[in-house]
Amino acid sequence: MDSLVWLETKNNLKRAGGFLKIKEDVGFCLNFNLSIQGIQNLQMKSLFFIIALLFSITSIAQVSCELLVNDFKVVSDSTIAYDSFIDENKKIGRIENSKSEFEIRYYYSPSLVNGGKVTIITCIDGNLQAKKIDYWFNPKKPYDKWKINKVEITELTPSKSWPSFFHSLDSMNFFEFPTMDEVRPRMIKYMLLADGRTVEKRSQIMDGANYTYQVKVDNNIRTFSYHSPMAWYQVYDNVEELKIADDIKNLFVNGLKPKD
Structure with missing residues (x-):
C-alpha cells in the first residue's frame, strides 16, 4: 500500500469515532474495537466496516492540504528566481x-516556439485541484515586450491517484531536488x-526545452529549473540527477490526464 495512502487511511480511521484500532504487526491489519454485543453475524460486521471505510474516504478530501503541508517541506529561495x-x-x-x-507548478518552455504550458496543482481549503494552461505569444516582438495573447485551460486529474x-x-526527492x-x-x-593527450570533452545543447518547477508550502517558495536533462544525460551519464530530472518531467506529463 502506498505510504501516503497508509498515512491518510490511518489518520482518518483514528478520527472515525475511536471504534477502529490500527495494528501494524504484519502488513495492513484492521482490528475492530467494537462492543460486538448484538452483532453476531458477518454481514453486520461487514456493514460497519463499509461505513467506516466510506467515512475515511470522504474525510481524506477534507484533510489533504493539512497532510501535504505537514509532510512536505521546502526551504525558501533567498530570492524568487523565476520571473517572466x-x-x-x-x-x-x-x-x-x-x-x-x-502549490506546485511545472513550466514547459520549448525553444524556438511561440508558446508553452504551465501545469498548476493547488490545495485550498481541503480542495486539491490541477489544471494545464497552454499559452501562446507573439515572438516577433522584443523579449521585454512579450505578452501572452491566448490561453487554453484543461482541468486535470491524476492518472492513478493523488497519493500515488x-x-x-517524494521518492524522487522532488521537494529537495538539487538545481542544475x-x-x-x-x-x-x-x-x-x-x-x-587527455582533454575535457565539451558539449553544448543550444535548443531544447526548459523545465521549471515552483513549490509553495505555506509561505515557503522554492524554484528550480533544468534544460533538456535527458539530452545532457546522454553526454554525462555519470550525473544521475539529470535522468531523475527527466523522470520528474515525465511524471507531470504522464501522471496527470484531462478530466472526463
Whole structure:
C-alpha cells in the first residue's frame, strides 16, 4: 500500500469515532474495537466496516492540504528566481500571490516556439485541484515586450491517484531536488586524443526545452529549473540527477490526464 495512502487511511480511521484500532504487526491489519454485543453475524460486521471505510474516504478530501503541508517541506529561495511574462497573465499569476496552502507548478518552455504550458496543482481549503494552461505569444516582438495573447485551460486529474502521484514525487526527492547549477560541476567527461593527450570533452545543447518547477508550502517558495536533462544525460551519464530530472518531467506529463 502506498505510504501516503497508509498515512491518510490511518489518520482518518483514528478520527472515525475511536471504534477502529490500527495494528501494524504484519502488513495492513484492521482490528475492530467494537462492543460486538448484538452483532453476531458477518454481514453486520461487514456493514460497519463499509461505513467506516466510506467515512475515511470522504474525510481524506477534507484533510489533504493539512497532510501535504505537514509532510512536505521546502526551504525558501533567498530570492524568487523565476520571473517572466508568463506569470503576468491573470489566468496564471505569480505563485507568491496565490491563496493556496500548497502549490506546485511545472513550466514547459520549448525553444524556438511561440508558446508553452504551465501545469498548476493547488490545495485550498481541503480542495486539491490541477489544471494545464497552454499559452501562446507573439515572438516577433522584443523579449521585454512579450505578452501572452491566448490561453487554453484543461482541468486535470491524476492518472492513478493523488497519493500515488505525491509518493512518486517524494521518492524522487522532488521537494529537495538539487538545481542544475548545483550538479553542473559534475558534468565533466574526458576524452583521449590520438596523440595520447587527455582533454575535457565539451558539449553544448543550444535548443531544447526548459523545465521549471515552483513549490509553495505555506509561505515557503522554492524554484528550480533544468534544460533538456535527458539530452545532457546522454553526454554525462555519470550525473544521475539529470535522468531523475527527466523522470520528474515525465511524471507531470504522464501522471496527470484531462478530466472526463
